[in-house]
Amino acid sequence: MKHICPNCEKITNVQHIKTDEDITIKGKRINVPVEYYRCLECGGEFDDPKSNHDPLAIAYKEYRRSHATGPV
């Protein structure tokens, strides 16, 4: 598929990557799904600018949910 690569600053062939990643918050590892693009021209990886998918925000939400009881 074609997408604008912020590194190349032009429309290039990119690969849509869907995977998951461990994000560590205060020593607790949280597995969150991540989506991004990889430019096949330069190999650079970048987020979909149209998506507001934020793995860090998801990880924080998970962290708060698992620590919902008791004070922080």
Ligand SMILES: [Zn+2]
């Ligand atoms: Zn590129």
